[in-house]
Amino acid sequence: MGILEVRNVNKRFGGLQALADVNLSVQENAVHAIIGPNGAGKSTLLNCLVGKLIPDTGTVMFDGQSVLGRKPHEINQTGISRVFQTPEIFGDLTVLENVMIPCFATRDGAFRLHAIRTVRAEQDIMERAERVLIDMSLQDRLRDHAASLSRGDKRRLEMAMCLAQEPRLLLLDEPTAGMARADTNKTIDLLKEIRDTRNITMAIIEHDMHVVFSLAERITVLAQGAPLVEDTPENIKGHPKVQEAYLGQAHG
């Protein structure tokens, strides 16, 4: 059984069947891509996994436990972190503070009235945040406002914030959307490095085939809210149904 098990998930928005009987199994420490044309239900599925949406029917199990009906912060505390399409960071805070916050969240839980000690006195948290920032090559920007970073650096910062929590499952929502080719390649290298150096499971929603085929070990193709096929990249490439539903369209 996979670390993430999605069983028979349905979600309707009015007359639109956004997800129709979706089944998905993500194996531990694998990189699993979910692809599909626009409106295939990729983002809806992701939102069902993180607690932003609640499926109408079906189950979502993470590490053997149901996450359905839990709030986003509770789901995060079980070990699921999420990277957004446009980086979601704390723009008014410094780069270092941005990463210290997830460190606090991991150590102290969803809430702690932590007003006695100063931030400065939290040496271990600060060191941990700095280590992650060094991994993401942001060590020269520690004291800068996060809002002043370039888009690529914001992406690295968001990644650092997620990794600081040492999540078991990292969800990435189109991490290269709107990026130039050079930046896309940098992001691919970054993700490869994360995949190879950390024990982490990644589920990537992606539009860009180049990204998917460079990273993924398994690929699920969604079309019109239902999984079309799930296989290895090699087999997906040559699959006639996929060509028809997705690749043909994209390249044609």
Place this chain on the structure above:
Amino acid sequence: MAGLDARDTRFLLIVVALTLFTPILLQPFPESSSLAQFNAGYPDLMQRFAIFGIFAIGFNILFGLTGYLSFGHAAFLGVGSYATVWMFKLLSYNVLPGLILAVITSGLFALLIGYISLRRSGIYFSILTLAFAQMSFNLAYSVLTPITNGETGLQVYTDDPQYLLAEGGLTTTHIFGLAMNKSLVAPVGGWEFTFNVGYYFCAVIAIAAFYLSLRIFRSPFGMMLRAVKSNQQRMSYTGLNTRPYTLAAFVISGMYAGLAGGLMASMDPLAGAERMQWTASGEVVLMTILGGAGTLMGPVLGAGFIKYFENIFSKINDNVLHGWFAFLPDGLEDLLVTIVHPFVGKGWHLTLGLLFMLVVIFLPGGLVEVGQRLRRLFTRRGGTPDAADPRHAPKSAPHVAE
């Protein structure tokens, strides 16, 4: 010192010195000079500086850090005042039990209002808090009359029980026998300085309140509050529950307001419902924005600024103006008096309004930005301007529109 780094310690010591020397600093003109009316070293005015300073410091913990704009903070001020006067009626004129009860009741009241209001954010949160405050204001006038004494206002009567009042005990507010209205007047040369017990009592509490807010600003809790303001979505996807953080900030700032209300009643043992009116809630918003929301010193400056205007600028009447312009030819003198007239005396609101507009447009960081800009001018060579330290001067977002 006391859990602060060198820079904050220096900052705190400056604030302490300024507060303790206020009776001298606010009395810069000799009694006989024509500028003596700009002196502000009177006990009741200085008390108000300290009390509204506390109110604004507390408000800033909520608004400055989390960005949640409460429009009903005067409700807690009123609750604090009522609680304190009740302690006077039931126990004695010692202010300590009253202040403790004021902080507790306003905290509980804030817990209730905050729990409901914080289900919404932005303008809806502001409207909810405003509605609660207006509700409290109207209830205080009507059905709650047995507790609030309605329009007359709550005060101490001779037939009140006052169980702890000893035979021949003090019949004015005091702290363990030291009467609040006691003053030492020291004439030095042409100057006259008034050192008042009530002011120093408020000042010591204000310093403690300031120190506490400094600690909150520098703590992980304060960092979380700034994160709430910056990006709530990222907060919840980082495993943090924003609701208890905002509620804690709301309750803390409500307790500050209750403390300020209690101190008001301690200086003058009266509590009226008008203290809860929406204008009073609006005033603390103005103070905080005028001084600089999200900064440590800003709200205090803003509070002092507005109270100074209210009490000093409003006293300038036409006679005073004629006195100033007497050296000019008659026609010109009358013309100048006519021009200046609408801006002073009863028209002090106009001047304050204009100033507020100027500050919001040209100094979005509030009055503290003046100091920061000056300092940057002098330390430019240093390479790293002070403003690069966001903990000291968080960038002010367009709060009002949030």
